[in-house]
């Protein structure tokens with residue numbers, strides 16, 4: 283018996299009816315820091331200083347009730363003052379006549395399990411951003427310092443990678459957090475309206491201008507102005523934007539003098555601005571002015587470790603908003619997501635989970651609840667198959683042509699427009715018409 287007690291990894295000790303330690307194995311020396319010599323003959327509460335000693339001592343319960351206690355979680359205080367999480371099991375000891383003479387307790391050190399559990403449950407969260415990718419962690423580490431500074435920030439990354447929530451996080455972590463956070467999606471506003479949207483206008487500036495209308499620059503005063511899809515700003519307006527950023531002054535349409543403004547600029551783009559500069563479609567001076575601090579968000583396919591985490595996050599989000607008891611995703615369904623390339627990035631994953639909430643009733647999300655295009659690539663219809671398929675309406679053909687062009691151009695709207703030979707406004711209208719706004723592109 284002695285050899286067994288000396289060789290096992292769990293701690294084992296026994297006490298008599300007065301809680302005096304009568305045996306104590308070597309594993310316990312490691313767990314508590316007290317040697318056999320120090321422990322023997324002492325009351326157990328002096329050596330273990332367990333979280334249970336004062337209120338619900340399991341040895342007292344065992345002696346009183348004469349039955350075993352299994353795997354009770356507690357912590358001991360190590361000789362050095364460290365808290366050691368443990369799981370304990372206590373059994374009564376009886377003499378040959380069946381009379382209770384004490385108790386034996388086995389102790390399992392849970393320190394390593396607790397560290398692993400903490401690691402697994404680590405929230406990987408900054409503001410509303412969820413990620414466990416080392417690539418994003420590098421950004422998390424510098425984001426508070428970037429936020430603290432007043433520098434202009436340029437966030438780059440494919441559509442749906444999270445540029446918007448990173449911009450918001452920078453604002454929320456900055457000294458301007460109590461001020462407004464104003465977004466302008468430069469691609470969503472027709473070119474002709476963008477100037478008045480940014481800088482506002484004065485009554486009488488044009489026929490319909492009945493009264494003054496403040497622009498987004500003025501609305502963002504004291505806060506942050508987020509210029510999303512900045513690559514879409516037409517060239518003539520780029521010069522005015524540059525002047526507003528540099529001088530912190532702007533002129534509303536029809537105004538006779540400039541207005542002062544205190545805004546911090548964050549810009550974002552899913553285009554390669556350097557190429558646009560080379561092609562003469564983006565002013566070099568404006569590019570240098572906004573490219574002071576650069577944050578590049580990698581596409582989801584380059585941080586696949588985020589897929590399960592984000593899927594769970596969106597399941598929680600939709601469970602709360604849609605009130606459906608969907609508790610998670612099955613391994614098979616997750617495997618399909620892990621194998622998919624997500625051209626629409628995190629937004630596409632969010633849309634997929636939202637779709638699953640329509641199809642799945644409750645419990646786990648299984649492969650049959652996922653959209654079909656994930657299981658077989660139905661998005662692109664091979665030409666030979668398409669030519670034998672049932673005749674389609676013109677509208678269906680147009681929708682397919684747009685989808686294919688978007689996919690070929692990695693959901694970049696400008697490139698798609700160029701390939702299809704249509705304007706930005708036309709593409710926007712058609713995406714809306716066919717309900718495709720959320721398919722990878724806004």
Ligand SMILES: Nc1ncnc2c1ncn2[C@@H]1O[C@H](COP(=O)(O)OP(=O)(O)OP(=O)(O)O)[C@@H](O)[C@H]1O
Pocket residue numbers: 410411412413439440441442443444445446447448510551552592595628629632722723724
């Ligand atoms: N790391 C993340 N954690 C939690 N939610 C995320 C994360 N990244 C993106 N999202 C969510 O995904 C969706 C798309 O993100 P967002 O709008 O920020 O992308 P974007 O890069 O700005 O897209 P676009 O270029 O099309 O404007 C949003 O609902 C956002 O909240």
